[in-house]
Amino acid sequence: GEEVAQTPKHLVRGEGQKAKLYCAPIKGHSYVFWYQQVLKNEFKFLISFQNENVFDETGMPKERFSAKCLPNSPCSLEIQATKLEDSAVYFCASSQFSDWSLTSNQPQHFGDGTRLSIL
Amino acid sequence: SQQGEEDPQALSIQEGENATMNCSYKTSINNLQWYRQNSGRGLVHLILIRSNEREKHSGRLRVTLDTSKKSSSLLITASRAADTASYFCATDAFGNEKLTFGTGTRLTIIP
Numbered sequence: 378g379e380e381v382a383q384t385p386k387h388l389v390r391g392e393g394q395k396a397k398l399y400c401a402p403i404k405g406h407s408y409v410f411w412y413q414q415v416l417k418n419e420f421k422f423l424i425s426f427q428n429e430n431v432f433d434e435t436g437m438p439k440e441r442f443s444a445k446c447l448p449n450s451p452c453s454l455e456i457q458a459t460k461l462e463d464s465a466v467y468f469c470a471s472s473q474f475s476d477w478s479l480t481s482n483q484p485q486h487f488g489d490g491t492r493l494s495i496l
Numbered sequence: 497s498q499q500g501e502e503d504p505q506a507l508s509i510q511e512g513e514n515a516t517m518n519c520s521y522k523t524s525i526n527n528l529q530w531y532r533q534n535s536g537r538g539l540v541h542l543i544l545i546r547s548n549e550r551e552k553h554s555g556r557l558r559v560t561l562d563t564s565k566k567s568s569s570l571l572i573t574a575s576r577a578a579d580t581a582s583y584f585c586a587t588d589a590f591g592n593e594k595l596t597f598g599t600g601t602r603l604t605i606i607p
Contacts (some may be wrong), residue, residue, distance in 0.1 A: 381538070408593060420584070420597035433594055468538055472593060483594065484529060487538035 379403060381488035383469050384451075389494045390459050398491045399451040402471030408432070409452050410470040410485060411444060420468075426452065459495045466490040499583060500598035508604040515572045517601040519585030520565075525586050526590040528561055533582045533600075542570075542583075572603075580605045 382401040390396045402409050411423040422436040426446040437444070441459075446452040456463055468484035500521040509515055527546050531539040545552045545561045545568070552559045553581070558571040572579055582602050586595040 410594060412595075418582070418600045420586075420595070421598065422594045425594050433592060436594075470539075483593075484538075484544055485540040485593070486541065487531075487536045489536075 381469055381471050381480075381486055382451075383488035383491050385490070385491060387492045387494070389496060391496055392461060393458055396456045396459050396493055396495075397465070398454045398467050398469075398493070400453070400469030400488060401451045402469070403486055405473065406471035406486070407474040408472045408483075408485075409446050410467045410472075411452075411454050414466045414468060414472065414490070415464075423454070423467075456493075459493075461495050464493060464495045466492050500587065500596070502583075502585060502598040502601045504601060505599070505601040506604070507573060508606060510606050511575055511577055513575055515579070515603055515605075516569055517573050517583055517603070518567060518569045520567045521585075521587050521598070522566065522598075523587075524589065525563075525587040527588050528559075528568050529586045529588075529595070530557075530559060530568075531584045531586060533584065535581075539584065546555045574604045575603075576604050577607050579603060 384399045413421045424434045424437050424444050425432045429446050441457045444454045467493040468487050469492045470487045472483040472485045500519050503518045525547055527544055529544045530542040533539050543554045543557055543559050545559050556573045561568045582600045584600045585598040
């Protein structure tokens, strides 16, 4: 598709439950990124993929967060044993392949996010 | 933690006036981008400026970049009510496309 599609729009979970979020990147885009936005301003990078391979996972809380981008499936972000502090809007973005020899990166295209509320 | 700070945090102007917002960052960058976020929506890419560029225009938008001061500014000319949104700068480093965001400026255009 021509837009990054994220589902669900809203997700409510009790503390300790599992949450799973989905993202369909734009067709032809090689990179997928997940960001967490807390309190309507601060964006935190979580993880990026180049096709189905993890590229950078330095932002991921290792113990409870996991993510996948498998061929012919939406990408997913899963949070085990959710905590109140996981309440946030989670954004997925995709971008085209960058030829780094040209020292120019491609803009990222964002979905509308999934609002996760942990009660 | 956030790479950058944006200034001001909030800005209200009359329709038709120009709006300027500033962004500072801390480490060396490859590109700096500006995004707009309408309430309840994702980020919309506005403009990208490379580290070897000093100024760039796109329609009513003008972006400057001063790498010696590690700062950038976004100017929106002849503002419209539809420009009401939050604006974020974001930087990336060579070889890694992950974005590091500023804290955002909330812009309100008064009709």
